Amino acid sequence: MELRQLEYFLAVAEHSNFTRAAEALHVAQPWVSAQVRRLERELGHELFDRSSRALKLTEFGKMLFPLAETALQTVGKIRSTASAMAGVLCGHLAIGTVDHPLPLLADALAAFHQAHPAVSITLTEARSDQLTAAVLERKLDVAVVGQGSSTPPLLREQLLTQQNIVAIVHRDDPLASRASISLEDLRNRALISHPQGSGVRKILDQACLAQGFVPDIAFETSSVDMMNHLVTRDLGVAVAPEFPADRLDRVRQIDLSDEVMRGRLTLVWREKGATPEAEAFAAYVSELCSAQTDLVGVP
Incomplete structure (x- = not known):
């Protein structure tokens, strides 16, 4: 054989x-x-x-x-x-990531590839829950995931950025003139949010339940562009990490006063049994995080 x-x-x-x-x-x-x-x-x-x-x-x-x-x-x-x-890495590195515009992952990949050109790399995009499970099941070596305050068991993590979760409304929406609102203001509104299993959605669902209601999710998408299209057509209020500045021409971004509406974007890998490639890549990410001081909140 x-x-x-x-x-x-x-x-x-x-x-x-x-x-x-x-x-x-x-x-x-x-x-x-x-x-x-x-x-x-x-x-x-x-x-x-x-x-x-x-x-x-x-x-x-x-x-x-x-x-x-x-x-x-x-x-x-x-x-x-x-x-x-022998001081040479030549295996495989399987990376997973949520959809986000953070350039740090690409920067780390470039630095890692330059230092270890013999390592083959694959990149997979999925939801945070799927990525976390894949790392634990050894289908992925590392993953960029969005989550709340706790680290999943059996995993190590490197914080990439904090996330401010906000409300994005049509510029003519009654809430558009306000600087800040609470989740209670969205109790009876149709919402646009990330799919079930994402870190942002978990934070939203738990926060609404703590306020005594289930959010009315009209549309689910991880795409900033799709959220923007839906909001500009007045199809709901998006609850998501802050939009990039170039997406705010026809919508308004409003702070959520609820303290729980905060999240994190992290790199996770196995605490035990991580491959040498995973450990080396995590070290590159950690070094870049230490050097970077102006990270932007992302989904």
Whole structure:
């Protein structure tokens, strides 16, 4: 049995198709098929049900899938550790992030890549809850997430910036002339907010429940541009981190007086079992945070 065979097996399982798996692996499709067949002969079990167009794992294939993932991850860690001991990083760094305009992540990536060009890097965008779970499940090495005041268990964190969560209204809205409002003022208003599972949404939901009501969420989006479009068409009040200045031409941004409407954007990684690449990248982020004094609140 070869590691390459396990890699091909996982790719076919993930894509449910030999051709798409071969394209993702950048190898010829017949070669992938032949290696999977060879693995099946060595194990004495079929791994895929080929009776339909979409491949499905057999029961044995389902049992093998997590074992193959663990085997490849372990080999990757061994190689990374050996390289790190030699002073060279050449493994893989899987990064996740929420949607945000903070340039610090790109700056850290640039510095890290320049110092460790042999490390391959992937970047995934998702909600904070999905990213946190992926780091804990070792599907991601590090992630930029939005959250409240507490750090998730089993994770280390580096604070990137504090977030002021505000209300964004149409410029002709009755609230537009006010410098500050409270959540109580939004009790009967249609709201535009981040999706369930995001750090900002968790803060909003908990704060409203503490005031004795459930927020009326008319639209969910993580996109600043989409929020802006919805507010300018008077479809609701957005509750989100502060908008960039260039998005405020047709809307008004109002402070929320509720103290709980504050959040944080942080980098998180595993407290135990972090890869050398994750530790090195976190060190670059920490160094940039120490040097940067004018961070802007972001979603």
